[in-house]
Amino acid sequence: MADETMNFPSGRLAAFAAGLSYADIPPDVVARSEDLFVDWLGSALAGKFAAPVQAISAFARRMGPAGGSCEILMDRTSTSPFFAALVNGAASHVAEQDDVHNGSVFHPAAVVFPAALAVAQDIGASGKEFLAASVAGYEMGIRVGEFLGRSHYRIFHTTGTAGALAAAAASGRLLGLDAGQMLHAFGSAGTQAAGLWEFLRDAADSKPLHTAKAAANGLVSAYLAKDGFTGARQILEGAQGMAAGMSKDADPDRLTDGLGTRWATAETSFKYHASCRHTHPAADALQKAMLQHGLKADDIERVVTRVHQAAIDVLGPVIDPATVHQAKFSMGTTLGLIAVYGKAGMVEFEKGFRAPEVVDFRSRVAMEFDQEVDTAYPARWIGKASVITRDGRKLEVRVDEPKGDPGNTLSRPEIEAKVTGLALYGKAAEEAEMQRLLPRLWAVGERNSIGRLMA
Amino acid sequence: MADETMNFPSGRLAAFAAGLSYADIPPDVVARSEDLFVDWLGSALAGKFAAPVQAISAFARRMGPAGGSCEILMDRTSTSPFFAALVNGAASHVAEQDDVHNGSVFHPAAVVFPAALAVAQDIGASGKEFLAASVAGYEMGIRVGEFLGRSHYRIFHTTGTAGALAAAAASGRLLGLDAGQMLHAFGSAGTQAAGLWEFLRDAADSKPLHTAKAAANGLVSAYLAKDGFTGARQILEGAQGMAAGMSKDADPDRLTDGLGTRWATAETSFKYHASCRHTHPAADALQKAMLQHGLKADDIERVVTRVHQAAIDVLGPVIDPATVHQAKFSMGTTLGLIAVYGKAGMVEFEKGFRAPEVVDFRSRVAMEFDQEVDTAYPARWIGKASVITRDGRKLEVRVDEPKGDPGNTLSRPEIEAKVTGLALYGKAAEEAEMQRLLPRLWAVGERNSIGRLMA
Numbered sequence: 001m002a003d004e005t006m007n008f009p010s011g012r013l014a015a016f017a018a019g020l021s022y023a024d025i026p027p028d029v030v031a032r033s034e035d036l037f038v039d040w041l042g043s044a045l046a047g048k049f050a051a052p053v054q055a056i057s058a059f060a061r062r063m064g065p066a067g068g069s070c071e072i073l074m075d076r077t078s079t080s081p082f083f084a085a086l087v088n089g090a091a092s093h094v095a096e097q098d099d100v101h102n103g104s105v106f107h108p109a110a111v112v113f114p115a116a117l118a119v120a121q122d123i124g125a126s127g128k129e130f131l132a133a134s135v136a137g138y139e140m141g142i143r144v145g146e147f148l149g150r151s152h153y154r155i156f157h158t159t160g161t162a163g164a165l166a167a168a169a170a171s172g173r174l175l176g177l178d179a180g181q182m183l184h185a186f187g188s189a190g191t192q193a194a195g196l197w198e199f200l201r202d203a204a205d206s207k208p209l210h211t212a213k214a215a216a217n218g219l220v221s222a223y224l225a226k227d228g229f230t231g232a233r234q235i236l237e238g239a240q241g242m243a244a245g246m247s248k249d250a251d252p253d254r255l256t257d258g259l260g261t262r263w264a265t266a267e268t269s270f271k272y273h274a275s276c277r278h279t280h281p282a283a284d285a286l287q288k289a290m291l292q293h294g295l296k297a298d299d300i301e302r303v304v305t306r307v308h309q310a311a312i313d314v315l316g317p318v319i320d321p322a323t324v325h326q327a328k329f330s331m332g333t334t335l336g337l338i339a340v341y342g343k344a345g346m347v348e349f350e351k352g353f354r355a356p357e358v359v360d361f362r363s364r365v366a367m368e369f370d371q372e373v374d375t376a377y378p379a380r381w382i383g384k385a386s387v388i389t390r391d392g393r394k395l396e397v398r399v400d401e402p403k404g405d406p407g408n409t410l411s412r413p414e415i416e417a418k419v420t421g422l423a424l425y426g427k428a429a430e431e432a433e434m435q436r437l438l439p440r441l442w443a444v445g446e447r448n449s450i451g452r453l454m455a
Numbered sequence: 456m457a458d459e460t461m462n463f464p465s466g467r468l469a470a471f472a473a474g475l476s477y478a479d480i481p482p483d484v485v486a487r488s489e490d491l492f493v494d495w496l497g498s499a500l501a502g503k504f505a506a507p508v509q510a511i512s513a514f515a516r517r518m519g520p521a522g523g524s525c526e527i528l529m530d531r532t533s534t535s536p537f538f539a540a541l542v543n544g545a546a547s548h549v550a551e552q553d554d555v556h557n558g559s560v561f562h563p564a565a566v567v568f569p570a571a572l573a574v575a576q577d578i579g580a581s582g583k584e585f586l587a588a589s590v591a592g593y594e595m596g597i598r599v600g601e602f603l604g605r606s607h608y609r610i611f612h613t614t615g616t617a618g619a620l621a622a623a624a625a626s627g628r629l630l631g632l633d634a635g636q637m638l639h640a641f642g643s644a645g646t647q648a649a650g651l652w653e654f655l656r657d658a659a660d661s662k663p664l665h666t667a668k669a670a671a672n673g674l675v676s677a678y679l680a681k682d683g684f685t686g687a688r689q690i691l692e693g694a695q696g697m698a699a700g701m702s703k704d705a706d707p708d709r710l711t712d713g714l715g716t717r718w719a720t721a722e723t724s725f726k727y728h729a730s731c732r733h734t735h736p737a738a739d740a741l742q743k744a745m746l747q748h749g750l751k752a753d754d755i756e757r758v759v760t761r762v763h764q765a766a767i768d769v770l771g772p773v774i775d776p777a778t779v780h781q782a783k784f785s786m787g788t789t790l791g792l793i794a795v796y797g798k799a800g801m802v803e804f805e806k807g808f809r810a811p812e813v814v815d816f817r818s819r820v821a822m823e824f825d826q827e828v829d830t831a832y833p834a835r836w837i838g839k840a841s842v843i844t845r846d847g848r849k850l851e852v853r854v855d856e857p858k859g860d861p862g863n864t865l866s867r868p869e870i871e872a873k874v875t876g877l878a879l880y881g882k883a884a885e886e887a888e889m890q891r892l893l894p895r896l897w898a899v900g901e902r903n904s905i906g907r908l909m910a
Contacts, residue, residue: 052684055679056684062535063537065520155699191664192650196700201689204686204687223517224510224514230660233656240609240653244651
């Protein structure tokens with residue numbers, strides 16, 4: 001800490017975010033940030049299908065410039081940094097396939113990358129600068145989410161609130177803010193932080209609005225700070241700051257927990273299957289059994305999944321799903337897609353949730369309460385299943401950490417398959433283009449100037 | 456209530472805001488809305504002087520289109536509705552001379568008029584439509600501020616939070632939203648509502664950012680709703696809505712209190728003197744004594760102001776103010792400006808706070824605690840003073856309601872003088888231009904299409 005006057009949580013965070021260089025980040029964290037970046041692109045493209053994203057995009061066209069230095073990924077148009085962050089931020093959070101940090105219940109990619117990409121394209125930053133700034137955003141947002149705590153999450157969509165701070169950190173790092181300016185950017189971002197869960201009751205469109213505004217508001221805050229605009233120094237922990245107004249159990253120690261030694265970025269989980277999270281452990285278990293034993297759908301007589309009570313509560317009522325969305329809450333459908341197509345991604349749900357062979361498999365799947373699984377939940381999501389084959393074997397399978405969590409992360413080929421599926425689902429790119437594009441995306445860190453991502 | 460499914464507070468507010476027509480508004484309320492509109496214009500012009508407003512304006516130029524259907528008042532440039540609302544919203548709240556509704560501690564003009572003007576200019580709405588929409592915004596924002604209550608105001612800047620809803624109501628009314636769409640606009644506005652007082656601790660620049668964002672976010676919400684974008688139906692009173700997250704004493708009855716019969720717009724106070732509110736009652740009393748008795752500064756030997764304790768607490772420490780801002784918290788300086796120049800506006804403070812005759816008068820002013828004044832405060836701000844003249848008279852004066860409050864409102868010539876002073880202070884217009892402009896502003900309700908306000 002160079003400046004003793006900044007020796008308080010927000011100040012230490014600002015100094016960290018402003019000072020983080022690519023060389024400071026361990027190679028495995030850099031590699032994970034590349035994984036998270038490529039994974040994010042799939043969600044940003046998939047969002048093209050959604051009416052709320054189209055409405056925000058139409059607003060950007062109406063209110064913004066006709067062109068600019070920044071890219072709206074899903075439709076390849078150009079605009080200013082503000083509107084690029086806004087639209088890409090909206091698009092990233094609507095397919096529900098973007099990454100998540102379990103401990104903070106915060107979705108970093110949807111707010112960090114839209115802001116970082118827009119600023120990097122605006123100023124011609126290098127790939128390494130882009131990745132370092134993105135890591136700064138992840139580290140910031142996750143800690144703010146942990147700080148605001150469970151009482152905050154009960155009312156507020158943490159990705160919207162903490163997200164503004166995360167986007168400010170990433171944007172400010174790219175703009176070269178010093179620690180003092182970064183603190184001002186935090187102040188402006190925190191005083192704009194918003195996002196309420198009330199919309200869930202009506203299945204309204206607010207979720208992508210939250211990520212859109214978090215990304216754009218964080219970006220605004222950084223540009224303003226660069227221009228001398230000041231903000232509160234303790235917007236997080238101050239007596240009239242975010243925690244005072246929006247949390248009952250805020251813990252300031254979480255803000256600076258292991259800053260520079262604990263890399264929260266690498267704790268982030270990928271979403272693998274395109275279904276409700278409660279189906280994932282059992283889906284992983286079935287996939288493991290089929291791979292280990294070389295099984296096809298027709299080889300399987302019956303699957304009994306061993307689950308926690310919440311899975312029965314949420315998934316139990318879904319017997320014969322009528323829509324793609326509802327099918328994502330059907331254990332039988334999810335396992336049927338895996339059995340028939342090998343995976344349960346956006347495309348498989350879209351094309352297969354009513355396919356006869358999937359519906360048939362669905363009827364052969366049951367859920368049973370399991371004490372061990374239930375006790376471990378929610379700290380650990382254990383996957384257990386009994387797979388009974390038509391040739392009379394009973395295979396007991398177990399997965400201790402769900403696919404996509406840090407200890408069971410996605411391989412790069414798995415990420416490529418997921419991203420390609422999302423792009424196709426959104427009708428935002430063809431498979432051939434994605435195949436050409438992906439090697440260039442993995443090499444993002446080698447770009448001298450970030451440039452456009454899509455052709 | 457046409458639609459029984461909307462018979463809850465947010466729903467009734469949405470139906471009111473969507474359905475309010477010019478003909479429904481009593482003529483005296485229409486006239487007051489014209490007063491508030493012209494008064495607002497002065498603040499929107501005065502803001503040009505402020506560095507934070509310039510920073511937001513630079514951001515708008517960088518991120519927005521080069522031109523557009525809407526006017527940024529202070530510099531006569533054109534842009535899109537979003538950025539016009541943003542910059543005019545920032546400019547309106549920085550001179551601290553914009554209007555205030557006492558009961559809700561809400562500053563309606565700074566958030567309602569920037570949004571309403573931008574939308575009206577964008578769609579070519581008539582002056583009557585503009586005024587009706589502005590009244591809808593005032594009625595909405597004041598009630599939301601009252602609803603959120605004192606516990607909200609302790610942490611949140613109500614003008615920022617309730618302001619987004621007020622701007623949504625005004626914008627949505629102009630865009631012709633039906634009640635259902637208006638409710639969606641409220642949902643989107645409420646889930647973006649933000650603004651924390653923490654910035655006060657550091658005298659940071661967040662205040663104009665709050666009004667800028669409230670105006671712009673409300674406007675966004677209305678345009679999105681017009682395009683089919685949905686929001687929470689009970690963003691105010693719902694279990695995970697604004698009150699749940701940001702208030703401890705929210706009273707839903709306040710949301711619909713006298714809707715259509717009680718005109719909260721007409722309860723709004725004008726700020727008259729450009730000084731701390733605690734100086735106003737005594738300043739009014741001195742002004743009254745000087746007018747009644749034809750006194751000049753040199754005729755006065757001494758003034759003893761009779762004040763409430765809070766005035767002594769806040770103003771007492773200011774003995775020899777070093778800056779214009781500090782001078783606004785000096786009872787002696789404020790009274791000195793009134794004695795010497797006849798008023799204590801922005802221009803008088805700027806040119807006269809260190810003038811020898813003002814400093815001399817300042818030394819002849821004292822404050823004394825008064826039990827009656829203190830007991831009446833804060834419900835009533837009574838002004839009492841003893842004015843001792845050099846020819847030996849002791850004049851006791853009393854003003855029961857401070858100048859600018861609804862029972863002692865500003866005359867149109869007084870508003871014109873105030874607005875002209877603010878425009879000159881901001882170096883945003885010359886006096887001759889204001890003289891040409893003002894008659895056209897008073898006649899805003901007669902315009903077929905609102906058009907540009909400035910030349």
